[in-house]
Amino acid sequence: MKKLLLVVAVAVLGFSNVSAQDIKFGVKGGLNFATLLGDNASDSDLVSSFNFGIMSEIPITDKFSFQPELMYSGQGYGIKDTKDFVSLTYVNMPLMAKYYVAKGLSIEAGPQVGYLIGADFDGENIKDSFKKLDFGANVGVGYKLENGLNFGVRYNLGLSNINNTDGSSNKYKNGVLQASVGYFFF
Numbered sequence: 692m693k694k695l696l697l698v699v700a701v702a703v704l705g706f707s708n709v710s711a712q713d714i715k716f717g718v719k720g721g722l723n724f725a726t727l728l729g730d731n732a733s734d735s736d737l738v739s740s741f742n743f744g745i746m747s748e749i750p751i752t753d754k755f756s757f758q759p760e761l762m763y764s765g766q767g768y769g770i771k772d773t774k775d776f777v778s779l780t781y782v783n784m785p786l787m788a789k790y791y792v793a794k795g796l797s798i799e800a801g802p803q804v805g806y807l808i809g810a811d812f813d814g815e816n817i818k819d820s821f822k823k824l825d826f827g828a829n830v831g832v833g834y835k836l837e838n839g840l841n842f843g844v845r846y847n848l849g850l851s852n853i854n855n856t857d858g859s860s861n862k863y864k865n866g867v868l869q870a871s872v873g874y875f876f877f
Contacts, residue, residue, distance in 0.1 A: 719762075726769070764783045798832055827850050
C-alpha cells in the first residue's frame with residue numbers, strides 16, 4: 692500500500708508541471724500474434740490479427756512519460772493440427788509508463804484492462820464461454836522520431852482467467868505479442 696501511495700504522489704507532483712502543450716495525441720495500429728496460455732493450453736497455436744486505436748503521451752520528466760491508450764485488439768488462438776481458430780475481440784486500455792533510455796528509444800511497462808466485445812469459432816458466437824474482463828501486464832520497447840512517427844513492440848501477458856465455460860476448472864490467459872506503428876499529431 693505504501694508503494695502505491697508513493698507512485699500516486701510522484702504522478703500527481705509530476706503532472707503538476709505538465710502543460711497542455713506538452714501532451715501529445717496520436718493513433719497507432721499494427722499486428723498481433725496471439726495464443727492461449729494456461730491449463731491444457733499446449734494444443735493452442737498462434738493466430739495473427741491486428742490492433743488499432745488512439746493514444747496520448749503525457750511527459751512527467753525529460754525521461755519519463757505516461758501513455759494511456761484505447762485499442763481495438765484482435766486476439767484468440769489456433770487449435771493445433773487444424774486450421775481452426777478461436778477469434779477473440781477486445782477493447783483494451785493499456786496504461787503504460789515509458790522511460791527514455793536514449794533519444795527517442797524507450798522501454799515501457801504497465802497494466803492493461805480489456806473488455807471482450809466478441810468471440811467466434813467457425814462462425815458461431817461463443818462469447819459466453821469467456822469472461823468479459825481481462826487484466827494483463829505489458830512490457831515493451833518503442834522508438835519515436837522527432838516528426839511524431841513511432842514504432843513499438845510489446846508483449847501482453849494475461850493475468851486473469853478468461854475461461855467462463857460451465858463445468859471446466861481449466862484456467863486460460865491471453866498471451867499477445869504486438870508490433871505497431873503510430874503517429875503523434877501534436
